Amino acid sequence: xxxxxxxxxxxxxxxxxxxxxxxxxxxxxxxxxxxxxxxxxxxxxxxxxxxxxxxxxxxxxxxxxxxxxxxxxxxxxxxxxxxxxxxxxxxxxxxxxxxxxxxxxxxxxxxxxxxxxxxx
Amino acid sequence: xxxxxxxxxxxxxxxxxxxxxxxxxxxxxxxxxxxxxxxxxxxxxxxxxxxxxxxxxxxxxxxxxxxxxxxxxxxxxxxxxxxxxxxxxxxxxxxxxxxxxxxxxxxxxxxxxxxxxxxxxxxxxxxxxxxxxxxxxxxxxxxxxxxxxxxxxxxxxxxxxxxxxxxxxxxxxxxxxxxxxxxxxxxxxxxxxxxxxxxxxxxxxxxxxxxxxxxxxxxxxxxxxxxxxxxxxxxxxxxxxxxxxxxxxxxxxxxxxxxxxxxxxxxxxxxxxxxxxxxxxxxxxxxxxxxxxxxxxxxxxxxxxxxxxxxxxxxxxxxxxxxxxxxxxxxxxxxxxxxxxxxxxxxxxxxxxxxxxxxxxxxxxxxxxxxxxxxxxxxxxxxxxxxxxxxxxxxxxxxxxxxxxxxxxxxxxxxxxxxxxxxxxxxxxxxxxxxxxxxxxxxxxxxxxxxxxxxxxxxxxxxxxxxxxxxxxxxxxxxxxxxxxxxxxxxxxxxxxxxxx
Numbered sequence: 023x024x025x026x027x028x029x030x031x032x033x034x035x036x037x038x039x040x041x042x043x044x045x046x047x048x049x050x051x052x053x054x055x056x057x058x059x060x061x062x063x064x065x066x067x068x069x070x071x072x073x074x075x076x077x078x079x080x081x082x083x084x085x086x087x088x089x090x091x092x093x094x095x096x097x098x099x100x101x102x103x104x105x106x107x108x109x110x111x112x113x114x115x116x117x118x119x120x121x122x123x124x125x126x127x128x129x130x131x132x133x134x135x136x137x138x139x140x141x142x
Numbered sequence: 143x144x145x146x147x148x149x150x151x152x153x154x155x156x157x158x159x160x161x162x163x164x165x166x167x168x169x170x171x172x173x174x175x176x177x178x179x180x181x182x183x184x185x186x187x188x189x190x191x192x193x194x195x196x197x198x199x200x201x202x203x204x205x206x207x208x209x210x211x212x213x214x215x216x217x218x219x220x221x222x223x224x225x226x227x228x229x230x231x232x233x234x235x236x237x238x239x240x241x242x243x244x245x246x247x248x249x250x251x252x253x254x255x256x257x258x259x260x261x262x263x264x265x266x267x268x269x270x271x272x273x274x275x276x277x278x279x280x281x282x283x284x285x286x287x288x289x290x291x292x293x294x295x296x297x298x299x300x301x302x303x304x305x306x307x308x309x310x311x312x313x314x315x316x317x318x319x320x321x322x323x324x325x326x327x328x329x330x331x332x333x334x335x336x337x338x339x340x341x342x343x344x345x346x347x348x349x350x351x352x353x354x355x356x357x358x359x360x361x362x363x364x365x366x367x368x369x370x371x372x373x374x375x376x377x378x379x380x381x382x383x384x385x386x387x388x389x390x391x392x393x394x395x396x397x398x399x400x401x402x403x404x405x406x407x408x409x410x411x412x413x414x415x416x417x418x419x420x421x422x423x424x425x426x427x428x429x430x431x432x433x434x435x436x437x438x439x440x441x442x443x444x445x446x447x448x449x450x451x452x453x454x455x456x457x458x459x460x461x462x463x464x465x466x467x468x469x470x471x472x473x474x475x476x477x478x479x480x481x482x483x484x485x486x487x488x489x490x491x492x493x494x495x496x497x498x499x500x501x502x503x504x505x506x507x508x509x510x511x512x513x514x515x516x517x518x519x520x521x522x523x524x525x526x527x528x529x530x531x532x533x534x535x536x537x538x539x540x541x542x543x544x545x546x547x548x549x550x551x552x553x554x555x556x557x558x559x560x561x562x563x564x565x566x567x568x569x570x571x572x573x574x575x576x577x578x579x580x581x582x583x584x585x586x587x588x589x590x591x592x593x594x595x596x597x598x599x600x601x602x603x604x605x606x607x608x609x610x611x612x613x614x615x616x617x618x619x620x621x622x623x624x625x626x627x628x629x630x631x632x633x634x635x636x637x638x639x640x641x642x643x
Contacts, residue, residue, distance in 0.1 A: 056622070056623045056626075058623065058627045059626075059627070079620045081623060081626045082548075082564075082565040083565060083568055100174040106627075142539075
């Protein structure tokens with residue numbers, strides 16, 4: 023499993039062989055506030071890089087989670103259906119959102135340190 | 143402080159939460175008495191007749207009055223203090239309009255009354271239609287839609303029907319700015335269109351270059367409010383209108399911000415084909431509690447036959463109902479919320495042409511004044527001069543002092559002001575959106591500005607925790623998470639909720 027990388031749109035992802043795991047950053051969840059609903063994609067759905075995969079609904083707004091690279095969904099975090107607040111309490115752990123397979127590994131994203139200076 | 147912001151003037155009723163009316167219920171108590179039966183009793187046997195008792199609260203009339211009065215006293219209201227809620231036009235609603243609407247000839251008439259016995263009612267709608275089309279620059283109007291969002295849906299269904307009749311079936315896209323009210327894309331979806339988003343440029347206006355790339359044969363129309371949700375006038379509106387019309391698309395004007403331009407300019411002259419007006423906002427019916435409202439839709443001549451019917455017609459000094467030929471059908475029972483329309487007419491008559499001509503200018507003057515004084519403590523989101531409302535941001539204060547828009551709103555409530563709109567438009571971070579309206583005095587505007595500066599300065603100096611606000615109100619920070627997660631619209635479900643959380 024690679025180190026987590028971060029995007030300017032506040033997703034994090036990590037990669038294990040050709041499997042990618044995507045969630046949103048701690049900063050993103052604190053900006054959104056209490057999350058009340060997550061619209062998850064179906065397994066086998068495909069998304070091209072930059073496309074919205076997931077809608078995260080908070081009390082004050084709705085945010086999209088974008089595909090970091092071309093992805094075919096292999097697993098979604100079904101726990102989020104009943105416990106969307108997992109994204110608030112553990113955004114980088116139990117609050118992961120989707121897993122998917124990637125064809126091509128792209129060298130993108132910021133390290134945690136880079137992301138920290140990006141958001142501050 | 144001379145007005146508005148005086149928390150001590152708010153009735154602070156007790157510290158105990160008000161029980162629900164169900165908790166006040168005692169079997170057998172009644173707030174009314176049926177008159178004695180003076181006709182022979184007859185037993186009706188029908189499968190629809192229920193045998194179990196209706197699950198209604200049983201309270202005495204006094205209990206009922208006290209309960210709702212106590213709730214009302216805990217509520218913030220336009221009649222209690224300054225309510226600068228952006229995008230909502232919470233202005234003072236003259237009592238005169240209420241008085242007119244309460245006259246028994248208006249309030250007791252049944253909407254099924256044949257038109258030859260209700261000529262006065264039809265005449266009122268006819269006159270109001272004439273005033274409204276004069277104000278908006280359109281040709282005909284229907285009073286059926288009971289609210290703004292319903293007006294939007296009406297307008298989009300008209301566009302759909304019109305395009306179908308013209309065999310322009312490839313037109314499936316409605317363009318909506320990213321700053322739009324959430325109801326715009328929602329209405330477009332409900333009417334069966336695809337929503338295409340156009341960006342806002344750095345000055346807070348529709349990105350016309352991008353718009354050009356989005357417009358094509360599939361464009362059915364554009365929804366826009368002008369001034370837009372940033373409180374800025376879309377200066378390129380004539381160009382925008384030309385772009386949309388060049389592909390035979392239609393322009394829809396969201397009347398949410400009509401208050402800014404009444405008496406100054408007209409959507410019809412800007413090129414809009416369909417306009418809804420929120421009579422309850424711009425023309426003074428108390429609103430914000432869920433209705434009743436009125437969102438009449440006005441159209442240019444070529445769309446008249448698509449309006450929801452019936453609409454009023456006049457010939458030989460007689461008024462009658464007319465069903466437009468290709469009408470999209472009904473949007474509401476009977477003729478919409480007539481008493482709200484009546485209040486609008488009373489308000490227009492009260493102001494007269496002179497007053498209406500000044501309405502938009504005064505609303506803008508107040509907003510510009512407030513923006514100029516508030517900008518000393520809070521940066522504004524856009525540099526351009528605002529129209530009837532403006533957006534400030536605590537983005538920087540959040541970074542330096544962890545102050546959030548939400549906290550500022552709560553701290554203001556504590557000091558006797560309603561919160562401005564927060565976190566809208568979505569494209570501005572930590573947004574606070576103020577709309578003072580034309581009915582506030584300069585003293586009230588100064589009070590608000592001074593209070594905001596006190597809140598911010600206090601916080602910067604002492605690094606105190608704004609999370610504890612409001613401190614002086616009977617209701618503090620209600621849990622906003624539970625109702626968002628669990629939609630419980632039935633009264634009986636509340637207990638269930640308390641168990642889950």
